[in-house]
Amino acid sequence: MNKITITRPDDWHLHLRDGEHMRAVLPDTVRRFARAIVMPNLKPPVTTAALASQYRERIRVALPAGAGFEPLMTLYLTDNTRPEEIAKARQSGIVHAVKYYPAGATTHSDSGVTDLACCYGVLEAMEAWGMPLLVHGEVTDPGVDVFDREKVFLERVLAPLVGRFTKLRVVVEHITTREAVRFVLATPARVAATITAHHLLLNRNALFAGGVRPHHYCLPVLKREEHRQALIEAAMSGNPKFFLGTDSAPHARHTKETDCGCAGIYTAHAGIELYAEAFAAAGALDRLEGFASRFGADFYRLPYNRGSVTLAQDGWGVPDEIAFGGDKLVPFRAGATIGWKIV
Ligand code: DOR
Ligand code: ZN
Numbered sequence: 001m002n003k004i005t006i007t008r009p010d011d012w013h014l015h016l017r018d019g020e021h022m023r024a025v026l027p028d029t030v031r032r033f034a035r036a037i038v039m040p041n042l043k044p045p046v047t048t049a050a051l052a053s054q055y056r057e058r059i060r061v062a063l064p065a066g067a068g069f070e071p072l073m074t075l076y077l078t079d080n081t082r083p084e085e086i087a088k089a090r091q092s093g094i095v096h097a098v099k100y101y102p103a104g105a106t107t108h109s110d111s112g113v114t115d116l117a118c119c120y121g122v123l124e125a126m127e128a129w130g131m132p133l134l135v136h137g138e139v140t141d142p143g144v145d146v147f148d149r150e151k152v153f154l155e156r157v158l159a160p161l162v163g164r165f166t167k168l169r170v171v172v173e174h175i176t177t178r179e180a181v182r183f184v185l186a187t188p189a190r191v192a193a194t195i196t197a198h199h200l201l202l203n204r205n206a207l208f209a210g211g212v213r214p215h216h217y218c219l220p221v222l223k224r225e226e227h228r229q230a231l232i233e234a235a236m237s238g239n240p241k242f243f244l245g246t247d248s249a250p251h252a253r254h255t256k257e258t259d260c261g262c263a264g265i266y267t268a269h270a271g272i273e274l275y276a277e278a279f280a281a282a283g284a285l286d287r288l289e290g291f292a293s294r295f296g297a298d299f300y301r302l303p304y305n306r307g308s309v310t311l312a313q314d315g316w317g318v319p320d321e322i323a324f325g326g327d328k329l330v331p332f333r334a335g336a337t338i339g340w341k342i343v
Pocket of ligand 2: 013015039247249
């Protein structure tokens with residue numbers, strides 16, 4: 001199979017940023033995806049339905065003419081989020097989920113949750129309103145090895161959470177380990193996971209190939225090959241609990257190539273092509289459409305998209321850098337080739 005047509009896909013985990021940075025990256029996503037779950041980790045974070053609505057308007061104004069693209073907004077959970085905000089968010093019709101960052105876990109997470117017990121009232125409201133909780137699943141305990149932080153989070157935080165809130169709908173975002181795959185498989189249908197293209201394509205050796213590679217640094221960090229294999233198996237299993245979320249996270253080149261570089265990999269310029277490459281390499285292209293265009297919509301209780309995208313096996317060169325407002329960013333596979341393209 002060297003060509004495939006699928007229903008227009010969605011990206012269930014995307015960082016669009018704001019202002020000139022948002023305007024620079026938005027066309028890459030719009031060209032490929034009909035909808036995207038837009039992460040709320042702006043500075044300051046998107047913590048209310050009112051802020052989400054304003055952010056959505058800024059995105060809509062920036063859309064290329066005639067783009068049939070819908071930004072699906074999220075709220076950033078803090079220790080101070082009020083249960084009433086969940087009702088407002090649901091009634092707004094534009095907020096589709098709430099994102100839980102443990103404070104300090106990743107980029108712009110300093111306003112995140114310090115103690116989940118502060119949020120029990122909000123979580124009850126989310127159960128009542130059927131509002132999904134999107135989880136950045138890593139502990140922040142500096143005593144825990146950085147490669148174990150997801151696994152430990154599942155044991156210490158997520159298992160008790162899913163057990164306590166028995167109706168809460170949860171997406172474990174950007175899973176990176178065999179343990180996370182097992183966790184999701186062992187939970188009821190209300191618990192699902194997104195998987196990025198970069199975690200399907202790279203293992204942690206990519207961080208140190210010939211030297212330190214800041215453009216392969218993201219959180220959760222890349223893991224061993226055995227974990228990559230587990231993710232491939234999950235993504236290509238046809239199990240609707242696993243669906244596409246690029247976690248495309250643009251950062252200006254100078255903020256990554258520095259003594260304390262930001263976490264995040266930019267993949268939106270090839271947001272569906274990279275998945276086609278990974279699925280084709282595993283001989284599972286026939287499973288791409290479910291993963292990219294159906295299972296996420298089912299989980300979020302949204303209709304399937306109309307229209308389609310055709311992908312063909314045909315190599316194309318990725319530029320060394322991409323304009324990013326007044327800055328530049330280094331995209332995934334910069335200066336190298338991607339094996340699939342949109343036709
Ligand atoms: O690598 C990452 N980048 N992981 C995250 O969780 C956040 C993201 C970002 O916003 O840059
Ligand atoms: Zn993310």
